[in-house]
Amino acid sequence: MALNVKLNRTDRRIWDELDSFVPREIIDVHTHLYLWEFNSDPDKDKAPEAGKTWPAKPFREDFPIADWGQSDKIDQILMPGRKVHRISFGMPFAMVDFEATNQFIADQVVNDSESHALMLINPKMTADYLEKQVTQNKFIGFKPYRLYSVTGDVDNCRITDFIAEHQIEVAHRLGLIIMMHVSKRNAIADQENIDDMKRLSETYPNAKWILAHCGRSYSSWAIEKGGKVMRDLPNVWFDTSAVTETDAIDALLSTVGSDKVMYGSDDIPFGVMRGKLIAFGYSWALLTEDNHSFALNHCDGKLTFIRYEELRAIHRAVKRYGESDKVCQDLFYNNAKKLIDSVSPNVPSTL
Numbered sequence: 001m002a003l004n005v006k007l008n009r010t011d012r013r014i015w016d017e018l019d020s021f022v023p024r025e026i027i028d029v030h031t032h033l034y035l036w037e038f039n040s041d042p043d044k045d046k047a048p049e050a051g052k053t054w055p056a057k058p059f060r061e062d063f064p065i066a067d068w069g070q071s072d073k074i075d076q077i078l079m080p081g082r083k084v085h086r087i088s089f090g091m092p093f094a095m096v097d098f099e100a101t102n103q104f105i106a107d108q109v110v111n112d113s114e115s116h117a118l119m120l121i122n123p124k125m126t127a128d129y130l131e132k133q134v135t136q137n138k139f140i141g142f143k144p145y146r147l148y149s150v151t152g153d154v155d156n157c158r159i160t161d162f163i164a165e166h167q168i169e170v171a172h173r174l175g176l177i178i179m180m181h182v183s184k185r186n187a188i189a190d191q192e193n194i195d196d197m198k199r200l201s202e203t204y205p206n207a208k209w210i211l212a213h214c215g216r217s218y219s220s221w222a223i224e225k226g227g228k229v230m231r232d233l234p235n236v237w238f239d240t241s242a243v244t245e246t247d248a249i250d251a252l253l254s255t256v257g258s259d260k261v262m263y264g265s266d267d268i269p270f271g272v273m274r275g276k277l278i279a280f281g282y283s284w285a286l287l288t289e290d291n292h293s294f295a296l297n298h299c300d301g302k303l304t305f306i307r308y309e310e311l312r313a314i315h316r317a318v319k320r321y322g323e324s325d326k327v328c329q330d331l332f333y334n335n336a337k338k339l340i341d342s343v344s345p346n347v348p349s350t351l
């Protein structure tokens with residue numbers, strides 16, 4: 001399949017802003033690898049949406065195959081000359097073949113000894129099954145998702161509605177990562193999410209939580225509130241994936257500190273889609289080339305990659321935060337390396 005990613009003049013101008021800032025070696029802690037065929041919804045080719053929440057076109061038409069080679073190619077186009085390691089997991093389609101997804105992920109990450117996989121889980125899976133899969137496939141953690149909530153309410157579910165407590169207990173016992181995309185309107189500022197994170201991180205201190213997308217705080221207000229509590233929880237980290245507002249990254253760094261923040265791209269396909277997660281009021285939305293009717297004759301008008309918008313936000317926030325060189329190394333590599341190293345030796349081996 002032809003790789004449909006090309007830099008235009010606007011993209012190149014933006015990469016010029018970023019080239020000297022983005023380190024040569026990177027650990028990208030939030031990447032998706034999948035095949036479109038793992039989406040087991042029988043109507044998936046008719047629906048305008050994939051996974052209930054995302055447009056289907058990037059999956060169905062642009063990236064039906066999102067494997068290791070594609071990720072490497074995209075990284076070389078968007079961030080030329082960088083060596084990229086990854087924490088990867090499957091795509092949490094609403095209806096998905098979990099077994100095939102997890103086998104695929106396990107097979108793909110062996111392409112790089114410094115890259116690792118998380119197992120896509122739903123709350124019905126038993127502790128025994130999780131432990132066997134971790135051992136067999138060397139997963140360093142779990143990727144639960146709100147679309148698998150036992151309540152059926154994907155927008156307002158609590159954390160333990162989509163990751164069962166016996167599963168968190170496995171993560172605790174084996175010292176594994178949980179990649180958590182919190183639900184609810186106020187995301188990490190929601191009092192139930194805050195209470196749940198406090199209780200779960202204290203009850204299961206060896207489970208290592210990564211709160212994805214700045215705790216799903218695509219603008220500053222949610223992390224300004226939630227971050228103040230999360231900074232006191234020693235087993236909670238954050239990734240910056242798909243967060244494109246400087247103020248959100250700024251608030252994240254100033255509340256939780258630079259040693260808890262890690263770069264993630266949310267590719268494939270989100271980081272390589274053209275658009276921006278724009279914040280307004282107490283809301284945010286994905287602006288794309290196809291969903292607006294702005295009159296843009298007065299300016300360049302072109303949308304760039306979500307990943308470039310994220311990198312620009314990180315760049316500006318890190319400059320404001322200070323100690324840019326050190327913080328940059330920590331965000332793009334050191335923090336993730338330390339976290340992975342704290343997990344890897346604990347993963348039981350079949351050898």
Ligand SMILES: [Zn+2]
Nearest residue numbers: 030032241266
């Ligand atoms: Zn993601």
